[in-house]
Amino acid sequence: MNISIKQMIETSLIDWEGKIVSTLYLPSCNFRCPYCYNCDLIMHPEKFPTISQRKIDDFLLERKEFIDGICMSGGEPTLYPDLPTYFKEIKDKGFLIKLDTNGSNPKLLENLLNFGLVDYIAMDIKSSLDFDNYSKAAGIKDKIVLEKVKDSIELIMNSKVDYEFRTTVVPLLHSNETIMEIARYIAGAKKYVLQNFSPLEKTLDPSFQKIKPYSAEKIQKLSEKAKKYVPNCCWR
Template sequence: MQFKGLEKNSLIEWPGKAVTLTYTGGCNFRCPYCQNKDLVLDPEKIPSIDGEEIIEHLNSKKKWLDGLMVSGGEPTIHRPLLNFAQRVKEEGFEFGIETNGSNPEMLEDLLGGDLLDRCALDIKAPLNGEKYKAATGTDDGKLPEKVEKSMNLLRESEVSYEYRTTVVPKLLVEKDLIDIGKEIQETENFYLQQFIPENTLKKEYEKVEPYSENKLKRIRKRLKDKFGLKFCKIRNI
């Protein structure tokens, strides 16, 4: 399997773990605020890294690394990910992915094969068709249903997971975030991610002013008080 980027050491992606982070090219979404536009739109222009090179790196740092996190783009559009996950596990490392939740079948295969130890799932908007279309730049009316299935798979599994939402003012108002709270209440971990208006897929989003820190903190408090979220934090502030 081929990858399009590598961070050899990260203490951020997987709380409590030291991991290597790698990126797959290509994505089935076109989120207008996405900051990985080269990975999404032009992955063929980015030099490839062979999966075996990543395995070699993991083994060379076996004393210090706990595992591998695969981000994107969107990892689950690549069917060879299953075999690669198996290789990582065979070498004695934990394996995780960051996903948009649009491919519950792949997620089910990873879980069913005991290949997944950690998953971060992006919830782009409340689970209704129009909001999801706007947030993802797609016309797939079944996306909310697919994302909900992925959410439930994680909730019913024994893997470490988090849900997260990037708070983009042009796309999400406070009510939308409360609606998301209704859909994920009592979840293990939920992060509100501050939107950063830089290098976005659609240039107009670079002019969108993020919500203030105080507003995000107020929304977080409402979510925790109203829905009993066990762990709700804000990132990127």
């Protein structure tokens, strides 16, 4: 199976609200968000040794009593056609699965949903759903990718799975109106999370390290306004 886990947070209380999970990271991504802080993992995956599946399995099974499941993150996990097989093996061991995704592979998402292989989806919506804004925020060059993102939104909203949409709010990329446009687009969604941009040591575009994030008050106000369309809108 072509699934090479490159990083693992053994125990996380913050990646899935209310659950204790092990978070696994797959390398590479088809987006190039300028604020991405996982840039080494997406640009130089060869720098990271693969964690043996045996080690991951042993860890999970030894702690089965108190670990609810895994969170599969990245990079972009849906780049891997073997993801459904991998998830089936995890589920057969009795663990729940949360998937973090940029929504660019609705076909694989549909497969996961149809076969009950995912319990929670956190999908990023990088900007308002027009090509100019999306290409700036996600570094995509092809309009078809945006159509796939839209298909994923529709698929998730029409599914029975638990989910959240989330946007990392970055001053240079998102105005109040951008966030309202996203909220309008996903009106009626189960949950929308605004994540305040927090420049870390590294960002894919180094100039983004100098951007001053919006204040917490501003993000909070934005989330209050977005409740008009998605009542369960929150911020972190």
